[in-house]
Amino acid sequence: MVIRTASTQDDLRRLNRARLLRRLHEGGSARRSDLVAFSGLNRSTVGVLVSELADAGLVTEAAGLPGQVGRPSLRVAPVRNSAVVIAFDLKVERTIVALVGLGGGEIWRREQRHKRGDYTPEQAVRHVMSLIKQSLRRAPEGAAWVGVGIGVPGVVDHADGLVRLAPNLGWSDVPLGALLRAALESEYGFVPHLSVSNDADLGALAEHVRGQGAVKRNLIYLSGEVGIGGGIIIDGRPMLGAGGFGGEVGHMVVNPVGTECRCGARGCWETEIGLDALVRAAGITDPEAGVADVLAAASAGSRTARGAIDKAGEWLGVGLANLVNLFNPEVIVLGGHLRLLYPLVSSTVLRQVHHALPAAREQARVEVPALKADSTLLGAAEAAFEGLLADPMAVIADSVHATAS
Amino acid sequence: MVIRTASTQDDLRRLNRARLLRRLHEGGSARRSDLVAFSGLNRSTVGVLVSELADAGLVTEAAGLPGQVGRPSLRVAPVRNSAVVIAFDLKVERTIVALVGLGGGEIWRREQRHKRGDYTPEQAVRHVMSLIKQSLRRAPEGAAWVGVGIGVPGVVDHADGLVRLAPNLGWSDVPLGALLRAALESEYGFVPHLSVSNDADLGALAEHVRGQGAVKRNLIYLSGEVGIGGGIIIDGRPMLGAGGFGGEVGHMVVNPVGTECRCGARGCWETEIGLDALVRAAGITDPEAGVADVLAAASAGSRTARGAIDKAGEWLGVGLANLVNLFNPEVIVLGGHLRLLYPLVSSTVLRQVHHALPAAREQARVEVPALKADSTLLGAAEAAFEGLLADPMAVIADSVHATAS
Numbered sequence: 001m002v003i004r005t006a007s008t009q010d011d012l013r014r015l016n017r018a019r020l021l022r023r024l025h026e027g028g029s030a031r032r033s034d035l036v037a038f039s040g041l042n043r044s045t046v047g048v049l050v051s052e053l054a055d056a057g058l059v060t061e062a063a064g065l066p067g068q069v070g071r072p073s074l075r076v077a078p079v080r081n082s083a084v085v086i087a088f089d090l091k092v093e094r095t096i097v098a099l100v101g102l103g104g105g106e107i108w109r110r111e112q113r114h115k116r117g118d119y120t121p122e123q124a125v126r127h128v129m130s131l132i133k134q135s136l137r138r139a140p141e142g143a144a145w146v147g148v149g150i151g152v153p154g155v156v157d158h159a160d161g162l163v164r165l166a167p168n169l170g171w172s173d174v175p176l177g178a179l180l181r182a183a184l185e186s187e188y189g190f191v192p193h194l195s196v197s198n199d200a201d202l203g204a205l206a207e208h209v210r211g212q213g214a215v216k217r218n219l220i221y222l223s224g225e226v227g228i229g230g231g232i233i234i235d236g237r238p239m240l241g242a243g244g245f246g247g248e249v250g251h252m253v254v255n256p257v258g259t260e261c262r263c264g265a266r267g268c269w270e271t272e273i274g275l276d277a278l279v280r281a282a283g284i285t286d287p288e289a290g291v292a293d294v295l296a297a298a299s300a301g302s303r304t305a306r307g308a309i310d311k312a313g314e315w316l317g318v319g320l321a322n323l324v325n326l327f328n329p330e331v332i333v334l335g336g337h338l339r340l341l342y343p344l345v346s347s348t349v350l351r352q353v354h355h356a357l358p359a360a361r362e363q364a365r366v367e368v369p370a371l372k373a374d375s376t377l378l379g380a381a382e383a384a385f386e387g388l389l390a391d392p393m394a395v396i397a398d399s400v401h402a403t404a405s
Numbered sequence: 406m407v408i409r410t411a412s413t414q415d416d417l418r419r420l421n422r423a424r425l426l427r428r429l430h431e432g433g434s435a436r437r438s439d440l441v442a443f444s445g446l447n448r449s450t451v452g453v454l455v456s457e458l459a460d461a462g463l464v465t466e467a468a469g470l471p472g473q474v475g476r477p478s479l480r481v482a483p484v485r486n487s488a489v490v491i492a493f494d495l496k497v498e499r500t501i502v503a504l505v506g507l508g509g510g511e512i513w514r515r516e517q518r519h520k521r522g523d524y525t526p527e528q529a530v531r532h533v534m535s536l537i538k539q540s541l542r543r544a545p546e547g548a549a550w551v552g553v554g555i556g557v558p559g560v561v562d563h564a565d566g567l568v569r570l571a572p573n574l575g576w577s578d579v580p581l582g583a584l585l586r587a588a589l590e591s592e593y594g595f596v597p598h599l600s601v602s603n604d605a606d607l608g609a610l611a612e613h614v615r616g617q618g619a620v621k622r623n624l625i626y627l628s629g630e631v632g633i634g635g636g637i638i639i640d641g642r643p644m645l646g647a648g649g650f651g652g653e654v655g656h657m658v659v660n661p662v663g664t665e666c667r668c669g670a671r672g673c674w675e676t677e678i679g680l681d682a683l684v685r686a687a688g689i690t691d692p693e694a695g696v697a698d699v700l701a702a703a704s705a706g707s708r709t710a711r712g713a714i715d716k717a718g719e720w721l722g723v724g725l726a727n728l729v730n731l732f733n734p735e736v737i738v739l740g741g742h743l744r745l746l747y748p749l750v751s752s753t754v755l756r757q758v759h760h761a762l763p764a765a766r767e768q769a770r771v772e773v774p775a776l777k778a779d780s781t782l783l784g785a786a787e788a789a790f791e792g793l794l795a796d797p798m799a800v801i802a803d804s805v806h807a808t809a810s
Contacts (some may be wrong), residue, residue: 012417040413155764164764218647230731234646239639241733242623245765246639248730253723253760256660265726265760318658321670325653326635326731328646355658355670359560359569360650 014391016041017049021078022389024059025103026209029077032061050076056396057082057142058102078103081140084402085147085192085384086132089199089377090124092116092153092168092226097131099138100381102388104210108138109377116288121163121174129183139402146399147193147384148184151202151376152176153225158244161196167262168226190400193387195380199223200247200335201238202379203369204231207333209382211370216330220323221375222249224336228270231379232327250274254318272315275337281308291337295344313345317352324356324364331365335375339368419796421446422454426483427794429464430508431614434482437466455481461801462487462547463507483508486545489807490552490597490789491537494604494782495529497521497558497573497631502536504543505786507793509615513543514782521693526568526579534588544807551804552598552789553589556607556781557581558630563649566601572667573631595805598792600785604628605652605740606643607784608774609636612738614787616775621735625728626780627654629741633675636784637732655679659724677720680742686713696742700749718750722757729761729769736770740780744773 016039023038024030030038035046053059061074080101089096093116098109110131114123132148139145154166161177177196184191204213204221213219217236223229230249232239239246250270251263258267259277271277275291282294282305297305320332334342342349349366356364369375388395421444428443429435435443440451458464466479485506494501498521503514515536519528537553544550559571566582582601589596609618609626618624622641628634635654637644644651655675656668663672664682676682680696687699687710702710725737739747747754754771761769774780793800 155762157764165762216647234639234644234651235642237640239644239732241639241765242621242735242768243733243764245762245768246731246733248733248762248765251730251762252727254658254661256723257662263760263762318661322657325656326651327644328648328651328653330647355668357560357570357650357653357656357668359562359648360646360653363647363650 013049014393016045017052018390018392020046020049021053021058021392024076024078025385025389028103029075031073031075033073035076053392056393058392058396080105080107081143083144083146083385083388083396083399084139085145085149085381086135087377087381087384088128088131088148088150089202089374089380090128090150090152090169091199095124095127095131096377097128097135098377098381099135100378100384101140101143102385104378104381107140108135110134117170119169121171121176121179124176125179125183128180129187132184133187136402143402144396144399145192145402146388146395147195147386148180149195149197149202149380149382149384150176150180151197151199151380153199153223153227153229155245155248156196156198158195158197158201158240161194163196164245188400192399193384193395195383195386197380197383198229198231198244198247199376200229200231201240201244202231202383203333203335203375204233204379205238205382206371206375206377206379207369208233208236210378211375212331212333212367214370218327218329218331220249220327220329220332221369222332222334222336222338223376224273224275224334224338224341226275228274228338230323232329234327249319249323252319252322254315254322269315269319273312273319273338278308278312278337278341281311283308291340295340298344309341309344310348312341313348314352316341316345317349320349320353320366321356321361324353324360328360329364331367333367333369333375335369339373342366342368418454419798421450422457423795423797425451425454426458426463426797429481429483430790430794433508434480436478436480438478440481458797461798463797463801485510485512486548488549488551488790488793488801488804489544490550490554490786491540492782492786492789493533493536493553493555494607494779494785495533495555495557495574496604500529500532500536501782502533502540503782503786504540505783505789506545506548507790509783509786511783512545513540515539522575524574526576526581526584529581530584530588533585534592537589538592541807548807549801549804550597550807551793551800552600552791553585554600554602554607554785554787554789555581555585556602556604556785558604558628558632558634560650560653561601561603563600563602563606563645566599568601569650593805597804598789598800600788600791602785602788603634603636603649603652604781605634605636606645606649607636607788608738608740608780609638609784610643610787611776611780611782611784612774613638613641615783616780617736617738617772619775623732623734623736625654625732625734625737626774627737627739627741627743628781629678629680629739629743629746631680633679633743635728637734639732654724654728657724657727659720659727674720674724678717678724678743683713683717683742683746686716688713696745700745703749714746714749715753717746718753719757721746721750722754725754725758725771726761726766729758729765733765734769736772738772738774738780740774744778747771747773
């Protein structure tokens with residue numbers, strides 16, 4: 001077991017400075033006394049560290065409201081326009097981009113459609129680079145550009161951004177991280193912190209930091225689109241596994257006599273509750289149809305559609321009970337099409353979840369995302385900020401001004 | 406996200422001292438220069454910390470073989486007889502106890518049978534207390550008694566040792582930790598570090614520290630006896646979940662049209678591969694029969710027994726593929742009766758595991774325990790040492806000499 005710790009005074013100072021900035025970025029402005037309590041550091045050390053962050057332009061200090069003893073406590077706030085990241089949610093049929101400032105506030109966003117099943121890695125890179133250029137034009141004057149984060153619906157080696165398999169994009173072994181790194185280097189002569197991650201892992205991250213799991217340490221996020229991905233936070237940290245490939249809940253076999261899955265197994269969870277399966281079971285043949293079409297058909301009286309919804313609810317519950325037994329989460333957040341499906345089938349789902357062992361079941365809630373459809377996008381922003389939050393001074397010193405690009 | 410770190414110089418010194426002792430306990434003796442490289446501390450700091458540990462009697466220093474540059478490097482070794490723990494593996498039909506010294510060496514062990522299905526918590530406490538007394542009589546002169554660790558085949562709230570559910574012992578909501586704490590206090594006027602944990606969690610811990618996972622950071626251990634428990638190590642740390650109830654792999658539903666499980670669900674993994682299921686499917690009616698009887702029947706030519714073994718192999722593989730997709734482990738260790746079953750069905754199992762997604766599958770190995778039948782017992786010893794390894798000086802100052810008891 002390795003305890004992550006600081007070995008020298010310099011390390012310690014850097015870690016503590018980073019902890020304070022992370023606290024402000026994730027939790028918003030705070031009194032100096034809150035930071036003292038949060039960090040366990042003494043008042044003067046907090047003062048020095050905050051001054052260093054203020055000198056770098058990342059935070060401001062202002063007199064707040066008087067405290068209980070009368071003396072106004074200094075209030076420390078992150079400066080949104082001091083540092084920005086560009087976040088992408090690369091979906092099967094569209095790409096969403098957002099420019100996000102320190103503290104998590106969205107500054108600008110845009111969405112572009114592309115054709116399902118006909119989106120090559122080269123197109124995606126060109127597309128991302130063009131959207132980066134557009135985003136930078138909207139960046140506030142003097143902002144440091146500190147990161148790019150990208151969510152992909154597939155299995156990603158997040159150490160180097162190699163997309164091992166994104167079946168619904170038709171990609172396998174696409175070195176998206178390396179391609180983007182080269183393109184950024186060539187365009188800007190500078191590569192900010194770059195993160196390419198699984199969409200569900202990013203959904204889990206965002207819901208953990210700013211959504212349903214803000215005070216929870218154990219959370220599962222399910223991305224539901226064509227496939228079903230899972231992002232898992234255990235004890236406050238992403239559960240990655242050996243290569244970052246953990247959480248492939250969509251290929252958990254729940255029904256060994258079920259439909260054959262693209263992965264070669266039979267009765268994977270996503271063959272029972274994935275969007276394509278749902279649309280097909282609802283008797284809808286339009287290949288562009290989505291969950292809204294299924295819900296519309298059901299509310300228009302289609303028994304087939306209603307039956308498909310109910311069956312998906314049963315299987316959703318069976319799989320969730322497994323996840324409760326396996327991971328003992330505090331909250332499971334249903335993203336993607338499951339977010340829209342859940343309100344119609346919640347009683348069926350919860351009846352199945354009730355089969356989980358009592359100790360774990362009693363601690364688990366099933367919820368829809370607090371960040372609505374933006375969990376992955378905002379998670380990509382959080383991942384992009386990781387470089388800055390790990391070592392603020394070094395990243396600010398190295399970064400380029402977004403607007404100068 | 407919370408970064409576990411040291412806030413003050415004192416904390417830092419305590420953490421670094423603890424890291425060095427843990428390294429020596431888990432990895433065995435080392436040269437001072439190894440400890441410098443391992444810790445990232447400078448030579449003089451390591452010297453001071455090692456001296457403190459030596460003054461407390463926990464380590465010794467002796468001149469080792471000459472290094473490359475000729476000067477002999479001091480070799481630091483943990484002192485087995487300086488600190489001891491008492492470890493228990495509380496099984497459905499027997500209790501195993503071991504007295505274990507610092508560094509993990511077993512000093513003494515004993516095994517006692519009890520009647521299946523007729524072992525009350527009161528009997529268990531009396532039994533454990535009596536075995537503690539016997540163990541302490543075998544403790545080396547002057548050894549500090551620093552812990553008691555107990556593995557239980559059930560769902561345990563390991564914060565306070567409440568056994569929420571141990572169906573095969575017939576226990577529910579048994580406050581085993583509190584009962585033992587009271588008994589220890591009354592008998593010795595002293596309670597050492599006490600850990601009550603799930604048997605599979607302890608098996609995972611021991612295989613991680615000293616067995617199949619010694620250089621792996623992602624490991625799953627399956628305890629197979631009547632039920633199937635799972636212990637999961639992710640990124641070098643036990644995956645506990647919200648209440649420490651995670652890893653209940655035995656109640657993962659793999660066959661929704663299968664047999665009803667005691668838990669109320671249908672087709673749980675343990676209804677397909679648990680020992681009772683295997684014995685029944687093999688056509689053996691003796692309630693005391695074990696896996697050895699099934700293997701014997703098969704090798705004596707029983708087609709029913711061979712069929713039961715093959716079927717269990719198929720379901721074992723289906724569930725393992727799920728675990729590979731969900732957790733992306735480097736190694737899955739098959740304990741309990743699965744340890745004896747696996748060699749007969751490995752090709753069937755691996756054919757099923759091959760259905761897991763390639764990225765995760767390529768990183769996963771399936772193994773039998775390096776510690777053979779002792780993974781849980783030795784894991785209980787590791788858990789019992791946790792108090793000492795977290796803060797050596799404080800625990801040594803507070804502990805009583807085992808032989809003085």
